[in-house]
Amino acid sequence: MDNRSLKLFLSLSETLHFGRSSEACHISPSALSRTIKQMEAELGVTLFERDNRTVALTHAGGRLQHYARDTLLQWDSFRDSLLNDSRELRGEISIYCSVTASYSFLYDILSEFRPRHPKIEIKLHTGDPTLAISRVTAGLEDIAIAARPDKLPHNLDFRRVTVSPLVFITASTGDSSASLPSRRSAPQTWADIPMILSEEGLIRERVDAWFQQQGIAPRIYAQVAGHEAIVSMVSLGFGIGVVPKIVLDNSPLSRRVKVLPDQPQLAAYEVGVCALKKRLKSPLLSALWGQIHLAETS
CATH class of the missing domain: 1.10.10.10 (Winged helix-like DNA-binding domain superfamily/Winged helix DNA-binding domain)
Structure with missing residues (x-):
């Protein structure tokens, strides 16, 4: 074994x-x-x-x-x-993030780190962002770009990179703005709308909480792993979805969807880098973590 x-x-x-x-x-x-x-x-x-x-x-x-x-x-x-x-740091650091995070944040994090530590290899895994924190806490990854949960595990350190609003989106063609649901719409109006939501994770929790507060039993058309896939399904007219605005801004399908003009207000999505506090004692991770701190303060 x-x-x-x-x-x-x-x-x-x-x-x-x-x-x-x-x-x-x-x-x-x-x-x-x-x-x-x-x-x-x-x-x-x-x-x-x-x-x-x-x-x-x-x-x-x-x-x-x-x-x-x-x-x-x-x-x-x-x-x-x-x-x-060793006089020169060498080894491997594994990083987990979504596809969007890989081209939205990773360059800024690694652009100065790589020239300073050329012998450190970066092993990048991309996938569903809802798995990011669990992969770090399980010891499967050294670092992850993730959304900060409402309750951060006590054994994790987290450094914020950006904050992104959560937006309700629909296909850019089809219904006029006047016929789209709004935060003031009757519960039955929302109950009749097909929703495309994340299978699990922070966004799903916040959407479910809003529906519950409004007394709405949502019609779930599809549950999707990965925010990019939600944009794809919404652009095809399958229903209304909820994604971080940064995902929409970086999507090649951004012109095929639009944000609801008067939408429910959900708590923003705080994106950052997380790692186990114990693992930050590693010279490799300590070097990268320090670089993230420099990027934050510059």
């Missing part, structure tokens, strides 16, 4: 979804399944209870989850102790 197997196990223990974990770890679902079966055979226990619909950790799986996190942290600490003896 090696570090790679432990990381794959940790990913599945966080998502409890073979498809999402295999996509995030860049392997096939069958390869992930084989790895888990090999681990179960080696340990002689069942790590996950699974059927056609659900995946759940067993008691043994929960114990291995704690062991895997501790083991990977100890490995990182040992590796960092060797780096402290």
